[in-house]
Amino acid sequence: MKGKTKLIKKDGTRLDGRKPDELRPVRMEVGVLKNADGSALVEMGRTKVIAAVYGPREIHPKHLTLPDRAILRCRYHMAPFSTTDRKSPAPSRREIELSKVIREGLESVVFTELYPRTTIDVFIEVLQADGGTRTAGITAASLALADAGIPMKDLVAGVAVGKVNGILVLDINEVEDEYGEADMPVAMMPSFGEITLLQLNGVLTPEEFEEALKLAEKGIRQLYEHQKEALRKKYSLQKEEV
């Protein structure tokens, strides 16, 4: 039952041994796919998400074009084998909603006005789901956009904060999401402190919300460093080769 399952141990750590304000082990890699113009793999613990960017490229059908900017198209999709019970590959209502909130979370970071009448396509595939897949998805997508060489204001990094057994915890996994009292995914442009994605699924007092937002920002700053490191790893090597 929600709120009744014990998710915080006596010593104050979580079931997987993390402290409340600790991220799961993070792994990020840029340029993991050959065909895509940009791609990235992001792992947060057992959550594994891959993102690819194609474009700017021509749009079909043509009537979708905008005269003054590129459009952004985004698909968030879960692999059938990513979950405990097989997930049908047909897009669910959840995936339709998340594709929208992720696209809206990326719109303000991309200089779309540089590529009028084109599309920039972002494909996010959740390969293994263990909580925080939309935030891992947007984190991977912004890396893939950078890898595609698309001019951006900043990167976007995201993490979900949860409330379990009355305690606010950073980067919740599936169990904490399922049995916890609240799940709040947040994504930001870290250099500007602008929130590009914010959802709350659960119950918080205004004071708890305030604290949860601070906790999210703390995690996002750490993820931002991982993102920059992953980009440096690919592109500093290339420089040496030349």
Add this chain to the structure above:
Amino acid sequence: MSLTPSTFPIIPLVKKKSVMALLEKGKRLDGRSLNEYRPLSIELGYIPKAEGSALVRLGNTVVLVGIKTGIGSPFPDTPDEGILLVNAEFLPLASPSFEPGPPDENATELARVVDRSLREIRAVDLSKLAIIPGKKVWEIWVDIYVLDHDGNLLDASMLAAMAALSSAKMPEAVVEDEEVKLNREKLKDPVPVKHRVVIVTVGKVDGHLIVDPTLEEESLLDARLAIAVSDDGRIVGMQKMGMGTFTADEVRQAIEMAMESSKMLHQELDKALKGKVK
């Protein structure tokens, strides 16, 4: 796949400038202040054939919600609980930008935000909706019908859903040999509503925050933040919508505005339901 929409309606630059100039003075085109709602009315029982219904008018926005109930099998992880389902239809008669077909991403998002705002605080007590635990439970359908779109569909939909649910009566369920039959002639128990929830959507344009945007205002907004507030003053859901961003300070301000406006919306709900609900 979700894609950048072309803005609708298209607002002439001159108008945009005059809206901005007014906002600078704390005013809006229709004479409202930044934290003021349009005239609101809630009419109960608009569809007598439904178990519960409410027609909400918010300015020129009109949303109708009908509640239907049925018998279903429980989800395996909650064998002793009823099922709440929320669906939204943006009807083609409501706006030149709506097209026939299955719910698009906007309708899907709206339905899911309303659903979550009800679900997380357990506004409807699903544990009271098992008929034969583990086998037969009540299914409560909340169908949101947008009839006329002049902005802020989410707040209007939540009000209509809440009013309809709170005034709904379920048919009598007769159990015979593990089978459940519904006597639709006899409406008996109310839907067990434990908490009332309202949604306040705060729009941001050029650093100004406004509540209850009209369609025209919506097309000028950078972003919107929907905040669901329960009758006991807790935040029970949130959703950032639109292409722009919010700073942490703006979110704080938006929450303050939402807390304030939510009191008015809860009062309006009370007023509409008073005497009609036990």
